[in-house]
Amino acid sequence: MRQFRMMSESWWIEHGEYEPLHQLNLLRVPLVRDVMINYRESLPQNERDNILTYTNEKKEKKLYTKEELEREPLLGLNIIDIGCGGGLFSEPLARLGAQVTSIDACKENIIAAQMRVQSQQEKLGVENCKFYDRLRYINCTVEDLVAVEENFNYFDAIVCSEVVEHVNNLNEFISNSVKLLKNQGFAFYTTINRTPDSYLSTIFAAENILRLVPKGTHSWEKFVKPEELKEILAKNEVSTKFEMGMMYNLLTKNWCWTEYKRNNYALYAQKFQTNIK
């Protein structure tokens, strides 16, 4: 248990070994936030009201007010974080108001993430971090979720950050995961391109020379080209809306958006189901 606690802490040290992932939040969280605000605003009135309705303590149905939405712009939206790790991406989304379900096939990650929640609640008091109520960590795979039909068309967004490069059967993984998505919902991916450049930077430099990540973290063969990802998504009636390169500056330790997509890139796509059962 102590080991997990240490592991959980190591995920959450801003300048620790996961610093690049912390910094990546400054790019990916605003991206998801802005896209999802637009998504909600573009919904027909009745659907939007449906999302924005909640039941308060007195069992009354209420709509979120404009002020509440300004504070927590993602209120009412269901988001699933596939491959959540220590929850670095899930937590900011929950803090922004989203109802986040975070799954990871690795039990250690889920325990570390839950430890983080518990230790925060212990340190700060449960009432001071209420947003954790909106966050749920589950140790399971996408396949487990699609085994239950009620989970279909449930989520407004899928986020899948730095995961697809670790997946064995990408086709199956994508087709399963988008089943969870509502029609019109968005899927967000960030991953690494399969190019000579990425071999040099991610495997050769980061793993062998600079030792930023342990050896064997990535295998180059599993990296995904954006064209391939787009093709698989299109096969599943999800059309890509945006793709952009991301660059990590080792000196300033900051990520920035760039046109250069041969290393890391982000992509999001919207589901357009043609025949709804």
Next chain:
Amino acid sequence: MYILAEMKDVVHVKPWYFDQDLLNVIEDELNKKFANKIIYQLGLCVALFDIKDIGDSSVLPGVYVSLSFFDDIFIPASNLQKPSRFDEKEQLFIWQYDTGESVHDLYIDIGEEIRFRVVNEIFVDTTPTGPPKKNDSNILGTSSVAQSKEETKCPYTIIGSINEPAMITLLRCKVINHRNVTKVLTCSKYNFTTSNCVRNESEGESVIKKSDYYDIVVCGGGMVGAAMTLALGQDNIFKNLKIAMIDTAPEKKDYDSPEIHNYRVCALSPSTIELLKRVGSWDFITQHRHGDVHNMHVWDGSSDAFISFKNEEGSNLAWIVENDLILASLNRNLSNFDNVKVFYSNKIQSFDQNEQSVDLKLKDDCSIRTKLLIGSDGGESFIRKQANLDVTKWDYDQTAIVSTLKLANKGPNFTAWQRFLSTGPIALLPLNDEYSSLVWSIKKNLAKELLSISDSEFVHRVNEAFVKEDFKSDLGTGIENLVQNGLDLMRNVLPNGNNLISDHETTVRLLPPKIESCGPRGSFPLSFLHSSNYVTKRLALIGDSVHKIHPLAGQGVNLGFGDVISLHECLRENVLSGTEIGSWHFLKQYEARRQREVFPKMVGIDALNKLYTDYDYGGAFIKTPLVALRTIGLTISNRVLPLKNIFAQQAMK
């Protein structure tokens, strides 16, 4: 000595006592509850005397379960699997499970392990409530306690449910939710132990003192600190965060505008006014009083070189407001926000920074944990010193003397006057048509004398300082003429020259108003201070705690308010990015933005002071080129319009 008190209560007899004598059980329960306890407005209860009446009883059907470490978990019959019934003979609940062909009786045996879901938690305040007030007149000493509580008081009870097939409501997912059940149990344990407690064992018995949590703590309740707290408090984005301010001063009472202005005043720049408007304090200031600066006239003591600024678009160059009034306008709004708490007459005794939070210990032994500590505790900042931030600092060999002056002639008073004397700059700031405020920075040895002389003598010296020829230098006048002529020539020769260079104002030099009398005099030493870092882990510093400058440009407090605006902006971005408050990236951003702005200004102002203040060494040998340099500079700045605009903008920021 003893009195009999009549009380009425509802007693909950637990099922495991059902086989015992009812009267005994009730007696035990009552004694457990009241004996040896102090009852409000009654005194110490010694023992139960007799039972006068036992009313109707009702049965609360359901199952009690235990988590081994926690027993008060009750599953009411309505939450058991349906259909189920109670078997009188076995004293057990039975789930009548319908297999489709026949009905099976599934017993819920005692000691059996079951899974359940928490549907409700009940916290009950176990401190006894007193009898109703109307019984106070009961002279016989008997009073009845009518307690309507239907159950025995248990500080924390969990209401569970097992009436949910496969427990899938949590996520609508079969496989996982079996595991989720166990998770719910561990969670309830964490809610149960309130673990942010500090055990304080110094007082013999262990007193558990809870450490308070605030997302942001502002240390220092001066103008800048209060503005920071208010800027955060009034912003909707921060409504979900708890904000605290720690002020060494007691709570300020209402501002009682004294007849004569206090001598401590600030020249507020337009951007500061914007901030005060945003936090809702400016209205209060305009309801009271402030001086308006429409024009500014700055000139050299050694030559006739001068520079003057006018408000072109009808807005003020600056507003002169008393420190007390600014403070009052900010403080009165602090109590308007539920999420803002102010600790008055308190201070931080020590603090401990770590990766995740800062733990503070206050003077009154309160401990506070926070995600972000904002230090605005002035030039001698305790927080900066404790955080070991490097500073560049030196004292000027100058003291500022301040006072409120009465003008000899009542009339329009909208000009700020400043003259650079070889002993330091002297400035007159308009308050209203009768009064102006004086800021006179002067060498320390001379200041001592000025503070000791009589009021009338002091007034005389002030008047003299504004008009008397200071350090005579023909060279200065000569150079000024030369530059003026050169500029005239360029104006005529250069294309577009009229737009670039203004007309040579040959009108008679304007003179500041004559002073009639002065109020009390105050003084404070002048120093320069700049911290190489404005932020460290979970800590940001604002205002004088990281930069202190010479008052000659009236920029000190405006820089502090600038910090407030900038930090507020960065923290907004912090919150809207979903990141935990006080994240390093955003603190660093504040530092970068602010230092870029503040440092050049500080260096400029310091250089200006050095340029104009006389040095004791060197004599005319050093003085002459300096006078030449500044005369050229001032004259050119005044007439070359693009350059002048830059200065004006800098002064207004």
